[in-house]
Amino acid sequence: MSDRNSILTVEVMDENGSTFTLHEVCERGECHAEFVIKLVNYGIIAPLEPAAEARQWLFDVAALARLHKARRLQRDLKMNLPGLAMSLELLDEVQDMRREVERLSRQLQQLTDE
Amino acid sequence: MDFKDYYAVLGVSESASPEEIKKSYRKLARKYHPDVSKEDNADEKFKDLGEAYEVLKDPEKRAEYDQLRKYGAQADGSFQPPPGWQSASGFGGGGYTDADSRQFSDFFEQMFGGGQGPGQGAGGFRQTVRMRGEDVHARLALFLEEVFNGSEKQVSFAVHEADEQGRVIARQKTLKVKIPAGMREGQHLRLKGQGSPGYGGAAPGDLLIEIELAPHPSFSVEGRDVVVTVPVAPWEAALGATITVPTVGSKVNVKVPKGTSSGRKLRLKGKGLPGKHPGDQIVVLQIAIPEQHSAEAEKLYEQLAEAEKAFNPRSKLHL
Numbered sequence A: 001m002s003d004r005n006s007i008l009t010v011e012v013m014d015e016n017g018s019t020f021t022l023h024e025v026c027e028r029g030e031c032h033a034e035f036v037i038k039l040v041n042y043g044i045i046a047p048l049e050p051a052a053e054a055r056q057w058l059f060d061v062a063a064l065a066r067l068h069k070a071r072r073l074q075r076d077l078k079m080n081l082p083g084l085a086m087s088l089e090l091l092d093e094v095q096d097m098r099r100e101v102e103r104l105s106r107q108l109q110q111l112t113d114e
Numbered sequence B: 001m002d003f004k005d006y007y008a009v010l011g012v013s014e015s016a017s018p019e020e021i022k023k024s025y026r027k028l029a030r031k032y033h034p035d036v037s038k039e040d041n042a043d044e045k046f047k048d049l050g051e052a053y054e055v056l057k058d059p060e061k062r063a064e065y066d067q068l069r070k071y072g073a074q075a076d077g078s079f080q081p082p083p084g085w086q087s088a089s090g091f092g093g094g095g096y097t098d099a100d101s102r103q104f105s106d107f108f109e110q111m112f113g114g115g116q117g118p119g120q121g122a123g124g125f126r127q128t129v130r131m132r133g134e135d136v137h138a139r140l141a142l143f144l145e146e147v148f149n150g151s152e153k154q155v156s157f158a159v160h161e162a163d164e165q166g167r168v169i170a171r172q173k174t175l176k177v178k179i180p181a182g183m184r185e186g187q188h189l190r191l192k193g194q195g196s197p198g199y200g201g202a203a204p205g206d207l208l209i210e211i212e213l214a215p216h217p218s219f220s221v222e223g224r225d226v227v228v229t230v231p232v233a234p235w236e237a238a239l240g241a242t243i244t245v246p247t248v249g250s251k252v253n254v255k256v257p258k259g260t261s262s263g264r265k266l267r268l269k270g271k272g273l274p275g276k277h278p279g280d281q282i283v284v285l286q287i288a289i290p291e292q293h294s295a296e297a298e299k300l301y302e303q304l305a306e307a308e309k310a311f312n313p314r315s316k317l318h319l
Helices: A022-029 A033-041 A060-078 A081-113 B005-010 B020-032 B042-056 B060-072 B108-114 B120-128 B144-149 B234-239 B295-307
Strands: A008-009 A011-013 B137-140 B149-164 B168-179 B188-191 B208-214 B220-223 B226-232 B241-247 B249-258 B265-268 B281-287
Touching: A022 A060, A033 A060, A033 A081, A060 A081, A060 B020, A060 B188, A081 B220, A081 B226, B005 B042, B005 B234, B020 B168, B042 B060, B042 B108, B042 B208, B060 B108, B137 B168, B144 B149, B144 B234, B149 B208, B168 B188, B168 B281, B208 B234, B226 B234, B226 B241, B234 B241, B234 B249, B234 B281, B249 B265
Parallel strands: A008 B168, B137 B208, B226 B281
Antiparallel strands: A011 B188, B149 B168, B188 B208, B220 B226, B241 B249, B265 B281
16 A cells, blocks of 8 residues: 555644644534533543633543543443543543553562562 | 354343343443453454344344354354345344444344445435544554654554445555654544545544553653662662663663662653653662572671661561
């Protein structure tokens, strides 16, 4: 494939990276603005300036990725919003803990090896 | 073609009631959802579950499937649909289900596809409506060395696009991507326009890559800091010493202060993850003793024990 031969330079998405408007996240998440507003109200995703009016909200790529995840969970597991909010929080916690356990067990391994 | 045993996929018996099937599906769907499960083949398992449930939850399709199961299995374990087989329930016509049948297996397609392509139901709609292409998510694991130096990586992912007949198909796409130095775990990269193509002349989606860090045998990463445990000899810890410690891709000399306890941390400014605000390298000192001491060394330790009688290493434990 020709795609494979050309090297693409990527755009790093961080605090200063590009942002998406409410309209853009709706288009990308294939959902209505009401759904995004509900996710924000439930604290599932947050715009960069939460105090602003919904029309002026801007979301970073992490929020967009979370919106996609919320949509998948809602569609596949038929979850309601409070359940979705709690699941995503618990999943974050589980992920952090898994990383921590991995890190600690590696450290432990090093200590016992020496 | 391989036969798919939907009852085994859902972990239920052939005589299971619709309630049992629903219950088992719900439980397994939670377990194997790719956003929840960490198992390597969760994606595949979740797809199989959806497919199995799609057939078994519907009495008409289930009855057809049961028939196939009975008459289609060959002696060698392979599967051939009975001659003249055609599904009465059909699937490709659209409106029959909200499941994403693009994901289902060839077996499903052959048995319940009804001769039409998957996703066909939406075909006409897609032709006339302008719709932005899907964003595609991918994960990419980087070695710590690649995080430090930047790297060129090949990324493979599937995009959804329409073929000549307007059917939605999954196409594997591979790109060579230049990853800048200093990426952190969980950070995203965007490749504009590299997601699924748009419909009706609308813009394509983006490819969003989430960065993961592959575990390193010596170094671990905490935020922007790189942590490494370095063993020191008891006399180096007691007397102080200059030792060589590894950094990612190089090494530096550091001074171990006199009277260092095990677990003491030294901070090497700016030797952590590179970037506008580079992290530090944290060196955790660990006192190591030789597996065997010489008789002379043992004698010296005995002298040391005598000289340091007043020291109680367990005073904090009130012992």
